[in-house]
Amino acid sequence: MPDWGREVERSTVGGHPCLVYTRRPRSLAELLLERRRWPDRELLVQGGRRMTGTELERLVARTASGLKGRGVGPGDRVLLLGFNSVEWVVAFWALQCLGAVAALGNAWWSDAEVAAAVAQVEPVLAITDRPVDGAVPFAELGGPDAPLDLHPVAEDDIALIMFSSGTTGAAKGVLMSHRSVVANIHNLLVLTGRLPDELPESHPGTVSMLSVPLFHLAGIQTSITTLLSGGRLVFLEGKFDPGEVLRLIEAERVRVWGSIPTMVSRVLEHPDFAAFDTSSVSSVPMGGSAISPELRARVAASFTGVKARVGSLYGLTEAGGVLAAGSGADITSRPGAVGRALPVVELAIRDGGEIAARTPTMTGGYLGDPAPIADADGWVLTGDLGRIDEDGWLYVTGRSKDVIIRGGENIAAAHVEQALLTHPDVVEVAVVALPHADLGEEVAAAVVLRGPADADALRAHAAGSLGRHEVPTRWWFHPGPLPTNPSGKIVRRQVREEWPANG
Template sequence: MLRLCSAAAAPHREKGTRHEISSEEPLDGHPCGRGPVMSEVAVATAPAWGRAVEKTTVHGHPCLAYAERPAAVADFLLTARRWAERELLVQGDRRLTFREHEEAVARVACELAERGVGPGSRVGLLAFNSVEWMVSFWAVHALGAVAVLGNAWWADTEAQEVLADAEPDLVITDRRLGFPTLEVATVRRAVEDVQRRVELPQWPRDEEALSIIMFSSGTTGKPKGVVMTARSVIANIQNILVLTGRLPQEIPAQKPGGVSMLTVPLFHLAGVQVCLTTLLSGGRLVFLDGKFDPAEVLRLIEAEKVRSWGCIPTMVSRVLEHPDFEAFDTSSVSSIPMGGAPASADLRRQISERFPRVRSGGSSMYGLTEAGGVVAAGAGKDIAGRPGCVGRALPVVELRIANPQADGAGEIQVRTPTITEGYLGDETPLTDAEGWVSSGDLGRIDAEGWLCITGRLKDIIIRGGENISSAHVEDVLHDHPDVAEVAVVALPHADLGEEVGAAVVLRPGAELAPASLLAAVQGRLARFEHPSRWWLYEGELPTNASGKIVRREVQRQWLEAGGTTIWPAPATG
């Protein structure tokens, strides 16, 4: 008799409660059977996806939503079955088809169920990008559990402290952190045990159920857990599929899938978006086999014929600067969607020149974790002539500018069903009485609905009472042909309070003095915006786990070095 691996028998976690799970012995009542992969879920109809938008309410607030949408994140696995024989995952010499991926998900779900994981359980994922990470993510959702996405770069002490806030019932990791643990090595054995055939469990379908907990980047203070329901995750992904014309039923079954490369962490929202949209559109997802490395990116583009490379501007810049760039065939790349920060006009120009199939320097996406993902996007040809522009609002997103100044700039606010439930341990609602969430970003919306970013509320330098946007000064300096990277930070000043400091990384072989940079920005920056201290930074500027330059770390290093100008004169022969 075939015995099932059922989530229904696992302990149910009520909100605010925790059940204890042994990391040593599986619980009774969760045997993993052998036999064909078939169950009620296996023959269920794939969910409907639509473009039609309707007015609704979310938590009592007016909102826009898609009329046809899945009810559970695990339903994505049903949609993906139409691509069963295609390759889905590539990492090193490992390759899995969609069918092999689903079978691996069933086996790992069984391993989790044996340890008591079921609907409402919280399962931490603390590992770097890998096949095992992705299979585990889907296994968690197939059990109706909540995926808690830990930052793999955390030190053990930090991981212990931050994950404790989520009260995980189990953590998938190779570390010893004091939680019940399923080792990544055990997950890998389950993934590779292809002779073992088990059923997928039957997951609950409740779009208001918790789905994902992820954490802020933690550039200041302790990272905070951001809580997302299935509704939030699904609406965000549906927005992206509508934007890119890849709703599953709109893709002909015989159309070859695209090849996407992931160079951002899976434990951040951008990484989750890439892995979900690739699964739903029949594409192939290529992982780096280790940390970000420009040379490895170029090798994989050539070897796997990567078409789309989702990344952030800093990563693109470092790949373009690699001395062996021209030695690789990058002609397959036709799309470089960038997020995390607006890309400078100079970087877009370089992308167009070095990746000829990427028209107008790549597209742009703007989003924030608290809003549940992407809220605005634009194609390169549309935003090329609009400095700082990141796109227009997506179909179920409303945007507005709060407290605009004379030039129309103010704080960007968002209303959308993708908005998250808030922060762990904090009952303060993210939204105001009308359902709007504040982004912390400054921007303006023009007459045609294009959103332009002008800075960050927390990245404002106040010099003698004048507000200066770090991002604006960086964009202008970035346009200099000899500048590879730049970070603009506040430095203390006895009289003015703060002054502008610019840490600059020059392109290889460039020799430049601060006076030359100032001369180049005359007329583009007000005098009070001119940097008055300069740092010729050796190497690459520090970044966080998602690849964004961390201004506060630059500021800290600079102040420890004395806070004065650090710009050696070029050597003379």
């Protein structure tokens, strides 16, 4: 079984000084073994399917055997592209057991974005139900019965490739080592008091519902921490539906629902909310975008079991996960605070007010880019502006990078601009974030035209290369030229400030 502990020591990671847990697991695959403590408990629920830990291990072993027969081996990259499902979870663990690298594609990508990701990752195999050359559908992953065999890996070997929107274009693959992923999970288990070594076999586990994607770091975190603590993970059957969320909370007696503010707001506004029994919910941690004090108050008032446990998580894919967390009165009494640094995380404010972090969860950089993410001293710049008070609480005050956070999804303004500039009628364009009551922010485009194109034509054009969530929903047909700085670069901040009230 993996070894866990709370003790922290100063060590060297990636050539930089860093805090690490003294006793810690050294690979991601070995975490699957922890579930053997509760072999017959249900672990995964989706629709009519209910799977125990023993059944999951058996399927993982068979799938690993099948993938090995298809030529997948240690260090090989495999694109995993799909929405939340039991099959996705099985494939994920099978790849870890083989020592392979799982590249977690965004299921909302357009076909052009999928093709770009395939070119970037160069996978030996793609597991997806999408039309990708050489892909294997999830339903065809099985293999012969086989014992579970964990291929040995080094702590700094790459385990995952997750995709970040970046600030300058298409999604970039972020390299995450076993050390990075495990340290992030370790932090969360210490935060919630659920280190496996400290849990008796009689520990009842927590029923958690996952409505965020598994291809997001938050989805990976929830699925693994639930497995490690003897809990049950409940998936929606299809796309997000506030009514299904309420039905599942009542039917499965969900205790923890980790989500994003947009989803939580939509559930609270469901006309039949009061008709469902939601008293089992005791915690609603939210991340992905800013959480207003009003939403925190509504959650506490609507979910009667939550009381003071409306949580806040702050993190960054490039830094490997959650950096700061807080809950209850600690957060509500500090408007704007997102939490305090987790045990092996160091936070600092750099010149210009940008938040920086140093942690063993930091990633190995971008795929195909030799430039390190961290600076010479191991600090990663987050792209967010903030401050740290005398008690160590972190406050996020703005963003220094041009990224739009729409319903928890990060969208690079430059990526959308590049797609629009390929339309023959577009002379110049600036894409900015505008406030949205439900989504937090929406994508807005200020466009200077040379021809007769209208919003419908530009939307259709953009949809040919962008994901649906990336296509602008607000338009300003600007008379031109767009405002620029002395070097000729368009000033998005000024475009946003001058946006017409009826635009």
